[in-house]
Amino acid sequence: MRQLRDLLQEAQQNGVAIGHFNISDLVLLKAVFAAARELNVPVLVGLSEGEREFVGTRQIAAFVRSLREEFDYPIFLNADHTHSLAKGIEAAKAGFDSIVFDLSALPIEENIRQTKQAVEALKAIHPAMLVEGEIGDIGSGSEIHDSAPDLTKGLSSPEEAKQFVESTGVDILAPAVGNMHGMLRSMVKGETKKHLEIERIKSIKQAASVFLTLHGGSGTDDADLRKAIGAGINIVHINTELRVAWRRGLEQGLAKQPEEVVPYKILPFAVNSVREVVGSRLKLFNGRQMAQGA
Numbered sequence: 001m002r003q004l005r006d007l008l009q010e011a012q013q014n015g016v017a018i019g020h021f022n023i024s025d026l027v028l029l030k031a032v033f034a035a036a037r038e039l040n041v042p043v044l045v046g047l048s049e050g051e052r053e054f055v056g057t058r059q060i061a062a063f064v065r066s067l068r069e070e071f072d073y074p075i076f077l078n079a080d081h082t083h084s085l086a087k088g089i090e091a092a093k094a095g096f097d098s099i100v101f102d103l104s105a106l107p108i109e110e111n112i113r114q115t116k117q118a119v120e121a122l123k124a125i126h127p128a129m130l131v132e133g134e135i136g137d138i139g140s141g142s143e144i145h146d147s148a149p150d151l152t153k154g155l156s157s158p159e160e161a162k163q164f165v166e167s168t169g170v171d172i173l174a175p176a177v178g179n180m181h182g183m184l185r186s187m188v189k190g191e192t193k194k195h196l197e198i199e200r201i202k203s204i205k206q207a208a209s210v211f212l213t214l215h216g217g218s219g220t221d222d223a224d225l226r227k228a229i230g231a232g233i234n235i236v237h238i239n240t241e242l243r244v245a246w247r248r249g250l251e252q253g254l255a256k257q258p259e260e261v262v263p264y265k266i267l268p269f270a271v272n273s274v275r276e277v278v279g280s281r282l283k284l285f286n287g288r289q290m291a292q293g294a
């Protein structure tokens with residue numbers, strides 16, 4: 001079985017990106033896995049500290065590993081937004097394939113110092129685990145926001161990116177390039193889209209020459225995502241779009257069967273609703289032809 005690093009290398013060579021989808025229950029995991037298998041593309045599922053707390057760190061690791069083994073399928077597991085070394089060690093011991101060690105809220109010197117320590121400590125436990133570091137400000141919370149925060153001061157520069165990568169030894173970098181966690185109400189309605197700073201991505205890639213992740217991909221303009229991948233983005237995170245689809249599917253399942261109490265008759269509506277979103281994002285990230293009108 002190929003490792004995540006090999007697949008990232010391959011994606012980079014092919015000018016495509018690996019989709020990263022956050023999950024916090026079995027419905028979301030089933031939907032992501034089904035969508036990836038339909039397209040036969042590798043996929044990353046991620047859980048933040050809060051999502052891991054709900055599902056169980058060791059339990060989700062066992063579940064994803066069982067899918068990988070039974071179906072001989074390249075599905076990988078990421079410990080998303082981890083803010084302490086203790087939580088990172090927990091994920092490393094559970095066998096997560098990668099981790100986002102996120103101290104981007106700290107001043108850059110402190111971020112560098114603690115991220116370097118974390119890279120060393122985590123790789124001592126789990127040498128194959130890829131460690132991602134984060135710089136700049138892209139807001140917090142994959143939720144629906146009423147107004148957009150001003151993130152212009154938190155944009156990443158190529159110099160800062162290069163210094164951070166060289167000083168910490170991270171395998172992957174998450175820069176701030178116009179992206180934002182969560183979605184505005186107008187984005188959920190499809191009235192507005194996020195836009196990315198493509199030139200900034202290009203110069204960061206050139207300066208840091210490392211794998212790059214785009215966080216907060218939900219609600220981003222399709223053409224911008226395509227260009228960002230062309231400019232050097234290797235992983236794209238989608239969370240809020242899935243959460244919106246999960247809720248809509250669940251509501252539909254309950255509304256269509258008002259008397260039903262059997263979970264496996266209600267929940268497939270949520271699985272299908274999420275699967276459609278994941279499938280359409282995976283097609284875009286993997287350069288597949290989109291269906292007309294999709």
Ligand SMILES: [Zn+2]
Nearest residue numbers: 181215216237
């Ligand atoms: Zn994120």
